[in-house]
Amino acid sequence: MKRVKVALVRCNSYESDEVYKAVKTSISLIGGVKQFKKYGERVLLKPNILRGANPSQAITTHPSVFEAAISVFKEAGFEVMAGESPGFEGTISAAKKSGLLDIAKRHGIIFDDFKEVMEVSNPYGEIVKRFTLAKAAVEADFIVSIPKFKTHSLMYYTGAVKNLFGCLPGIRKAKFHFKFPERFNFASMLVDLCVLLNPRLSIMDAIIAMEGKGPSSGNPRKVGLIIASTDPVALDYVGVSLMGYDYRKIPFIMEAFGRKDFVNGPDEIEIVGEKLETVKPKDFKKIKIISNDRISNGKFPLWLKDFVQNIFFPKPFFMKNLCTGCGKCIEICPASALDFSRDKHHHYIEADYKKCIRCYCCDEICPSKAVKIKRFLFL
Incomplete structure (x- = not known):
């Protein structure tokens, strides 16, 4: 049986020459850049820009x-462009703040804002048969996903597969959160999207990762790796293993393993370069797995479902002393569950937990780490 390769390459800093060498080595270990010529000349690089942030924040x-990644593909004769659509902030503003726009300009490549869209049929999707996607992502000959190694409050982990969610323009992401509020259904939607976009290469930035309350409110943690694979699910299996998760507890990994479009399990994956055991970070701070997660999919009366959700599922709490009143969480909330309230001293965010779907978009977008995800229970 031919196995899919996932390359683990050490990279101890963001010094340009060291990173270039690590990225080029990682691609060489999985077959080299020339293998992608069979898909065409036009490659779209899809970095992860959750929101505009200084690179030091991870x-x-x-x-x-x-x-x-730009250099490797340009040197090989490809026509390179990039694109992204953050969930809240405008693409160009966010790309500039994160330092990516300047890099694109330096190399003379387009950084598409993904505002031009098109409807795309998804015949092999399990739960989503049509997507509205960025035209640039659909029309590229192939996509290279360039995710950041981070925890994620909803999916537990975000990597090569989840990064493709950025090909849905802007606020459309919130609509998918509202349509698929349960974690397992949301995971199925992500796999459907990955099947449709079919990235031919994924290169993960795991030099400085984010542990704790990711994907935006956690803490930087040095891991010192570049990870690459031609199969995004294989890469993410290695990613969750590096974090210390049991892959069987990660919904989108198990969903993808059950499909014919990707590797079907660990036996079909070959790790090349460094050995996982030697580079695995110790005591990486993860998002806690909810062991009774599937209970939200049960068929209960509405009043009982609300009770079960309030007891078993963590919810967002808004810290008055940290909130700046920017209102970004209110604007992005797909369930319209948030609003401003006020006391004698200042405005603050108030949540209607009967409407809240526990998507944690508010936590993702908060620039001041004012959202705390925790259970409100007496168990």
Whole structure:
């Protein structure tokens, strides 16, 4: 049986030459850049820009990794462009703040804002048969996903597969959260999207990762790796294993393993370069797995479902002393569950937990780490 390769390559800093060497080595270990010529000449690089943030915060793909990918493909004769659509902030503003726009300009490539869209049929999707996607992503000959190694409050982990969610323009992401509020259904939707977009290569920035309350409110943590694979699910299996998760507890991994479009399990994956055991970070701070997660899919009366959700599922709490009143969480909330309230001293965010779907978009977008995800229970 031919196995899919996932390359683990050490990279101890974001110094440009070191990153370029690590990215090029990682691609060489899985077959080299020339293998992608069979898909065409036009490649779209898809970095991760959750929101505009300084690269030191470990929220976005680092500019050095983005630049290395550009260089490798341009040197091989490809026509390179990039694109992204953050969930809240405008693409160009966010790309500038994160240092990626300057890199694109330096190399003379387009950084598409994904505002031009098109409807695309998804005949092999399990739960989503049509997507509205960025035209640039659909029309590229192939996509290279360049995610950041981070925890994720909803999916537990975000990587090569989840990064493709950025090909849905802007606020459309919130609509998918509202349509698929349960974690397992949301995972199925992500796999459907990955099947449709079919990235031919994924290069993960795991030099400085985010642990704790990711994908935006956690803490930077040095891991010192570049990870690459031609199969996004294989890469993400290695990613969750590096974090210390049991892959069987990660919904989108198990959903993808059950499809014919990707590797079907660990036996079909070969790790090349460094050995996983030697580079695995110790005591990486993860999002806690909810062991009774599937209970939300049960058929209960509405009053009982609300009770079960309030007891078993963590919910967002808004810290008055940290909230700046920017209102970004209110604007992005797909369930319209948030609003301003006020006391004698200041405005603050108030949540209607009967409407809240526990998508944690408010936590993702908060620039001041004012949202705390925790259970409100007496168990």
